Amino acid sequence: MTIGLWILGDQLSHQHAVLTNLSPATPIILIESLAHVRVRPYHQQKLVLVWSAMRHFAQTLQAQGWPVTYAEAEEFRSPLLAWIEAQQITELRVMAPIDKPFAQQLATLELPCPITIVPNNQFLWSAEEFTQWAKSRKRLLMEDFYRASRKRFNVLMDAGGQPIGGSWNFDKENRKPPKKNDPTFQPPAPLWFEPDDLTQTVMQKVRDLDCPTYGRLDRFGWAVTRSQAQQVLAHFITTRLATFGPYEDAMVTGQDTLWHSLLSPYLNLGLLHPIEVVQAIEDAFHEQQDLPFNSVEGMIRQVMGWREYMRGVYVYSAENYGYSNWFGHQQPLPDFFWNASQAPMNCLRQCLDQTERLGYAHHIQRLMVLNNFTLIAGIAPQEIEQWFHAAYIDAYDWVMQTNVIGMGQYADGGMLASKPYAASANYINKMSDYCKGCQFNPKVRVGEKACPFNFLYWDFLDRHRKKLAQQGRMSFILANLDKMPETELEEIRQLARTWQHG
Ligand code: FAD
Ligand code: SF4
Secondary structure (H helix, E strand, O other): OOEEEEOOOOOOOOOOOOHHHOOOOOOEEEEEEHHHHOOOOOEHHHHHHHHHHHHHHHHHHHHOOOOEEEEEEOOOHHHHHHHHHHHOOOEEEEEOOOOHHHHHHHHOOOOOOOEEEEOOOOOOOOHHHHHHHHHOOOOOOHHHHHHHHHHHOOOOEOOOOOEHHHOOOOHHHOOOOOOOOOOOOOOOOOOOOOOOHHHHHHHHHHHOOOOOOEOOOOOOOOOOOHHHHHHHHHHHHHHOHHHHOOOOOOEEOOEOOOOOOOOHHHHHHOOOOHHHHHHHHHHHHHHOOOOOHHHHHHHHHHHHHHHHHHHHHHHHOOOOHHHOOOOOOOEOOOHHHHOHHHOOOHHHHHHHHHHHHHOOOOHHHHHHHHHHHHHHOOEOHHHHHHHHHHHOOOOOHHHHHHHHHHHHOOOOOOOOOOOOOOOOHHHHHHHEOHHHHOOOEOOOOOOOOEOHHHHHHHHHHHHOHHHHHOOHHHHHHHHHHHHOOHHHHHHHHHHHHHHHHO
């Protein structure tokens, strides 16, 4: 009997659940599939990241003595068949894919030997453990899950089993607006890497692709090996973590990454495991007494709270979750999402431009600018989900469904978020410097200079008043809508219709 191991592109983990239990004589295959890339116009840097990281991972395994086959093919089946025959493989082992569409593809793959699926170990909570936790609850509150996670892994807990600092959540200290006119408000430069020969070969392959892609590839600096990803983690802890918390929600022109960690691409590929990120941050907190606790707790909340929770809800949700459309939104995605220079609003232009250059925008840019806009403009959730999936360096099905369909678009009717993340220009004006470079006025809601975030926001509330009234947390804002003079509301409706159809 000969076992063979197929390592998927987002399973580049040194703790891979199958790899760690096999002898180094086991044949291994990794496959670059072009058909997989044709599904949507992916960001060119995403393709380089995944393929280069796969090639580097294969090289590392080869150097350790594993017999590795690396295939570049149109689809997965042909190279698998050739390899199974050449290596006389009688059982194929695969670690369970995280994404449901790929799991379905695997389930229908016809091969001459049986496929054994081994549970995925790239998260802190296994699929079964999250399901157990979720089954006993009426509402899947992230805060409850986060507390359970802190207790379960004994992270930032004192000897008496209580949260260090006396509270679970220091979020209220983490919403500072940027210091807009202060030249000392300067985040440290991110750690980027020069592409080596292997990465440059992949960059050329991506440039030569005959299918549509998105974004720019004039520069590429992402980490493509575990060792580089570990350096990014260490660099984050020494240069960024202390200030991460307070300015987590801030947005500043020309400062693409602020104090964010840039770790999501590496966590999502398996180059880093969430437990090592959490432990490294907790260790730094205990070793360096001057690290602000709100930053430490804020970062741990992101990784062992939000990230695990989003994946858990993805596993737990129904197969048709991705088709949810609670508001019944049907507008098409504006073309400028694919071409930042055409975006009429400065906030959108800045976030889209940065996404084209890097495949990256931080959480608040994704949520409160791009998603907020598409929500209040009534764009179909599945269109915006497709765009996010194509555009971001760290995008995968598991992270799209919950973040875009659930959190961003509220298309699941509140399974995940307690109210829609809809906001007028006030929020963007407070948390960024974008409005000062814009043709619109963030303080105006009707007339020529009216900011589209304003009239689209009030029109959104007006259009969905009945549905929103069912959400307790919306009553205050709906009361403000009721106080608005009918003439102004009518003008708002007109502006919104013109904008949507013009
Ligand atoms: P930091 O701000 O430094 O956060 C630290 C880490 O926490 C991240 O690296 C990430 O691993 C984790 N994290 C925090 N929040 C989430 C979350 N809601 N879901 C998953 N992980 C989280 N994250 C992705 O990994 N891929 C995506 O495609 C993606 N799309 C998103 C789309 C929308 C509309 C929204 C609102 C959020 C999305 N996120 C996504 C979550 C989050 O925005 C990114 O993880 C984060 O911006 C990545 O940058 P960072 O590593 O610098 O994050
Ligand atoms: Fe965006 Fe409105 Fe501010 Fe312009 S004025 S940047 S459209 S929020």
